[in-house]
Amino acid sequence: MTRTEYAEHAEFETTRRLLACLINEGLVEFVLQRLDSSKQRVLCLRALSHNSDLSTSSQLVVGLNSNSLVDENGKVCCPIAPEQLELPVKLENRKGDTVYETNPSKILEKIHEWIPESIPNIPLLETTKQMLQNSAENQEKWLQFHHQQKPCDLNSSAIEWERTIIFGHPEHPLHRCLYPESPSLTGAGNLITPELSFISIPDEQLETTGPFTPRLQPLLEKLGLSQSLPGQTIIPCFTSNLPLVLSRLPRATLVQSFQGIADGQASARSVSIKPQFDYNHHLKMSLPFQITGAIRNVKPWQAYQATYMTELVERLAHPDLWVNRETATITGVNMDVQAARTVCCILREDLEPRALAEDQSLIIAAALYHRPAGGAKTYAETLFGLESQEDKCSWLQKYMGLLFQLVIPLLGRGIVLETHSQNVLVRVDRRSKSLAGFAIRDMNGVKIHVPTLQEQGITVDERLAQISETRAASLEALWKRAHRTLIQNHAGFLLRSLGLDNSQGWSILRGELEKVLFSDACPMGSELRQFFWGRNMGYPCFLGAILRGKPLELEIMQYPNILMR
Known part of the structure; x- marks a missing residue:
């Protein structure tokens, strides 16, 4: 380029x-x-x-x-x-x-x-160099796009806020990598407004959870695709994925492709349908390209767990935590896993109409520590009027205090939400310009400790309980995940962006965390405090895994607990 x-x-x-x-x-x-x-x-x-x-x-x-x-x-x-x-x-x-x-x-x-x-x-060295180069070149395209955009404000749409996340993963060297799963793939195309294709597949090759076809039908009708052949189901996919779909599923046929009907979200494999189609779900589909350490396919087990985890989280979470419900899924069946994951799709409810009905803006949390092009202040500072150190400390106390109230008690009940700042949505009241609450998305990031749930009389789906990627071996394994996503990632990057990565900032977090841990709403509060106040915590080794050619097999380095600074 x-x-x-x-x-x-x-x-x-x-x-x-x-x-x-x-x-x-x-x-x-x-x-x-x-x-x-x-x-x-x-x-x-x-x-x-x-x-x-x-x-x-x-x-x-x-x-x-x-x-x-x-x-x-x-x-x-x-x-x-x-x-x-x-x-x-x-x-x-x-x-x-x-x-x-x-x-x-x-x-x-x-x-x-x-x-x-x-x-x-x-060869592994050469591949790593190519992926680093790929990441840098894609980052360059994102910077070009960034400088063409006007700054966001409280009247901006949720998808406009998604587009402020221009740097990708804040720590991973392959933060903007788009490396193809197969040589047959020529490129991912424009992920800001990706082209979508609709394919027809025999029903006997598909498995659904929830009312997938009825939920997709309004979009198909708007696109003029409501007529499907008997015994066939129409499903969406990225056009960039078509070569793999058609080669791995010989009985699949292309119905039609569309450009300009969807906007890509920060996660790349999820899209929002443009407002003129009046469709109330987002589509999460397989994207056969490596971003950070993983090929961004939706796996069959992820499709299976999506609706179950939605119901479980809604049942146990604080009522003030909005859940981005995943209502229906589809995946391949009676075929090898590679083929099955190629056609996975998850339908995720769009929360923006609910937010607008309450005069709220829905903002991806990672946007708060980003800056508009040429801007000196973060969006957190501009949106909430944070001028002084005192302003920042006061706002941080409210922000993390409320977030802790909503997600920490679940840890004592055997559930961890993946609360890094790309999965958390901030709800902001447009009239008062104040924090109204949070929403959580991506039920594939939810992990459970089956024995703890069963002790509470909660029956865990037998098939789900056998999925190793879903269940945690121990409560401590859940809690480590919370420290990684909520403390190291979400809180850590927010504090550094505000200049509060010091004893003052982390003291505020400890104070708010203790309030929740010692409240009646938090099961196992004493045990959780002992864990979170631990001397050392694990940090993932991304580069070593890449260089070994096993990017998902992360070794863990022990460092002094950042929360105790």
């Missing part, structure tokens, strides 16, 4: 994630330095001592944000967040020559000899 004015920024977004992973996963040594005649601080990355003679590059130097925490011994507090790293990035060789570089693929090529134990073979 032609290099644009956004190329360096895009490359560095991927590079800073790559470098943060190298540091956090213990793959390199690093020291903190202050530049002469300057207050600027830099990190110097080098090969571990036993690999120091293996590379022509002696060190890599990258800037460090002035707000980054440093302990009493002058060491940077880990894990490092990617946004704490700053340009420039310099590579120095053993001759003393310096090269400035932002391209993540080229950086990995220069320093891969520092980490020989982490790279089993050269």
Whole structure:
């Protein structure tokens, strides 16, 4: 692609994630330095001592944000967040020559000899470089799009807020990667307004949960597709997925393709149907491209659990937590898993009409720590008028306090919601411009501890209980997931964006968390407090998994608990 004015920024977004992973996963040594005649601080990355003679590059130097925490011994507090790293990035060789570089693929090529134990073979190295390059190039396209958009406000639609999430995953080096599952796929196309296709498949090859066809029928009628052949069902898919659908399901036939009927959400595989079609569900479909560590297919077990988890969460959650209900699903059956997942689709209820009826805006939580193009303030600051440190602290207390009230008690009941900031929607009252509440989406992210549910007299579907991806081996496994998604991800990135990643900010969180844990509404509050106040917590090693060619088999590094800062 032609290099644009956004190329360096895009490359560095991927590079800073790559470098943060190298540091956090213990793959390199690093020291903190202050530049002469300057207050600027830099990190110097080098090969571990036993690999120091293996590379022509002696060190890599990258800037460090002035707000980054440093302990009493002058060491940077880990894990490092990617946004704490700053340009420039310099590579120095053993001759003393310096090269400035932002391209993540080229950086990995220069320093891969520092980490020989982490790279089993050269083909895996080459694939990783290609995926890093792919991520940076897609990030460049997103930056171009971002600078063409007007800033959002409380009158903006939910899908407009989805489009403010331009950087993808905040930590993963493949944050904007779109790497095809198969060489037969030419590209994912435009995921901002993706083209959709409708295919007809024999009923005996499909399994549904919930009233899938009746719920899809209003959209089919608006598109002029209401007539289906006897014994056949029409289902939607991404047009970019058609080559795999038609090759893996020979009896499937293309009915019609449409451009301009849907808008892509932040998750890429979910779309909102454009307002003129007056359709009250979103579509979640298989996208056969790798984003971060996974091919973004919807798997048969995910389709099966969606409606069950919706009912379970609605039954046990606080009534003030809106649930983005997944009402019907379809998946392949009587075929191999690869073919079955190609045609999976989940229908998710659109909550925006409900929000508008109460004069509320529905905003994806991750948008709050993003900024409009050229803006100096985050959306959280502009929407809620956060001018002073006191304003930010007061708002943070209300925000996290309410979120904790709604999701923490479920942990004591054997359920964890995946509450990272892409799955949580913030409800804002348009009249008072104040926080009204939250909604949760993505029932595939819900995990359960079957024995704890059964102790409460809750019958767990036998088939669901056998799905290893759904059930947790222990309550602590559930709680670790909550710490990862709610504390490390959601709260951590919000605090850093507000400049509150310090003892003051985390003290506020601890105070609000304790209020919930010691309330009558929270089962197992004492046990949960003991867990959340633990000295160390696990952090996932994304890069090591990628380099091993097993991106979903994450090793865990133990670091001091961020909540206790």
